[in-house]
Amino acid sequence: GATAVEDKLQNGVPECIDKLAQAGIKIWVLTGDKMETAINIGFASSLLRQEMKQIIMNLETPHIKSLEKSGIKDEIELASRESVVKQIEEGKALLAASGASSEAFALIIDGKSLTYALEDEIKKTFLDLATGCASVICCRSSPKQKALVTRLVKSGTGKTTLAIGDGANDVGMLQEADIGIGISGVEGMQAVMSSDISIAQFRYLERLLLVHGHWCYSRISSMICYFFYKNITFGVTIFLYEAYTSFSAQPAYNDWFLSLFNVFFSSLPVIALGVFDQDVSARFCYKFPLLYQEGVQNILFSWKRIIGWMFNGFISALSIFFLCKESLSHQLFDPNGKTAGHEILGGTMYTCVVWVVNLQMALSISYFTWVQHIVIWGSIAFWYIFLMIYGTMAPSFSTDAYMVFLEALAPAPSYWLTTLFVMI
Structure with a gap:
């Protein structure tokens, strides 16, 4: 036999995200799901569209994989850091080449790459790349990384940040943002207790x-x-x-x-x-x-x-x-x-x-x-x-x-x- 678990979006999420995007609100997704699942969620929620060009950042290169097999920690960190910097520069070059065209970009980055992208020497260029993209998805993110990304956006852009989450993993992010919104649901009440505002479903964010x-x-x-x-x-x-x-x-x-x-x-x-x-x-x-x-x-x-x-x-x-x-x-x-x-x-x-x-x-x-x-x-x-x-x-x-x-x-x-x- 086989057991399957279905994790689907709440009702009205795609329509809500589309309305928020029309209002000029920049939406980032910080999730602990793996990259394939996060991309599927992005398409299902209208955050990603077929005409978007995806800038995918990960550390799944043959060179880094071979170093991981050797187990030399210092060389792995050095190669990973260099790979992240290179991918950021390549992404910025793509944005610059597009000029004033209507072509939209989506940045998708995994948790390992995000660890190095959030370092003091790199985070400024990473933020420049991310803010130049129409959509940003950070997958395999830890609770600490969610909070650090929120802090980076808040301090680096000077914009008002709003975080919304429904689980204990989102508590740090909710507390770091200017406004934290907790969704009461099956994942407990930790997010609600740590938030400024509580709502029952994501789609209520549109009216809020x-x-x-x-x-x-x-x-x-x-x-x-x-x-x-x-x-x-x-x-x-x-x-x-x-x-x-x-x-x-x-x-x-x-x-x-x-x-x-x-x-x-x-x-x-x-x-x-x-x-x-x-x-x-x-x-x-x-x-x-x-x-x-x-x-x-x-x-x-x-x-x-x-x-x-x-x-x-x-x-x-x-x-x-x-x-x-x-x-x-x-x-x-x-x-x-x-x-x-x-x-x-x-x-x-x-x-x-x-x-x-x-x-x-x-x-x-x-x-x-x-x-x-x-x-x-x-x-x-x-x-x-x-x-x-x-x-x-x-x-x-x-x-x-x-x-x-x-x-x-x-x-x-x-x-x-x-x-x-x-x-x-």
Whole structure:
């Protein structure tokens, strides 16, 4: 009789790898399988294609085999090292000869050759060869070699590395990579326990990277840019007021207004943006994998975009300050003949800041949910509620904000008109 063990790919692996390749992600396979099995896996997973030219590195030369029979260790190591260097140079020559042609190369190297290729004197040229190939397969790799290859790519290219594995042999690789993903399965939970993220099947990597990866990059970059915007808008109005008062140390806003701006009146919409926003749908991410390159090329978090948001905040602050100052300083503020003091000007400016930064957030959001509606309009409403309640407290506590809303701001049409014009 005979016993056979079938080791097959999970469902969706070829399609997943093809999508990741379309997204511009470079995929290396580090496996303990023998070379023939690794090549078959490469073809089955769409990592290797028939039109690819394979650069195979191994130590199966007649000269090295004869030395292995003689058992002279030093000569074997010297010949093996020279053979690896020669094969690397020949591979680089093939890449150089291909020039800018569309011919794709695949590098396939066994564990013995990899031992010498990872030596300090050789690893730089080996990395140059490997990065020039469309696909790389390292077979008969030990757990240590998997970790060393990951470290070489991470330190040699400066790129973000992601390792995915399902067994104890992959633990070192998962820990060495910037991001380690463990697949829970029949090979135990060692990989999962040593990873940053756990998934049940390899095909889930497609959604993790192309959808959630893109969303997270878009959310975080927008969130940080908006934090710059709202704080510059708030801070510059304070600076302009200080300059307007000849730096007399008279604050533009009440102390509680200053303390609560980033706590209750502007931060919750930003947090909701960072959690729920979707610039494109999941279906769109699947259909156009190249959207993933937005994060790789840092398009949404470039200095140009950051400075643009900062400039927007500066312009918003100028508009708020000068419109409020000019609309309130040369007229009677209420029918009783009262003119606008610093508490009225400060309250009006603060109201305009709260409205402007939250409306800017509403315009920036791509995907509205009920959470965004609650936090944006709720932040604005809470400002009026707070101002009304705080102003009714004892003057010793509310200081210059005592009854400022109920008796000064709310009855004055100029307060509401100024707020409306600033928003427009």
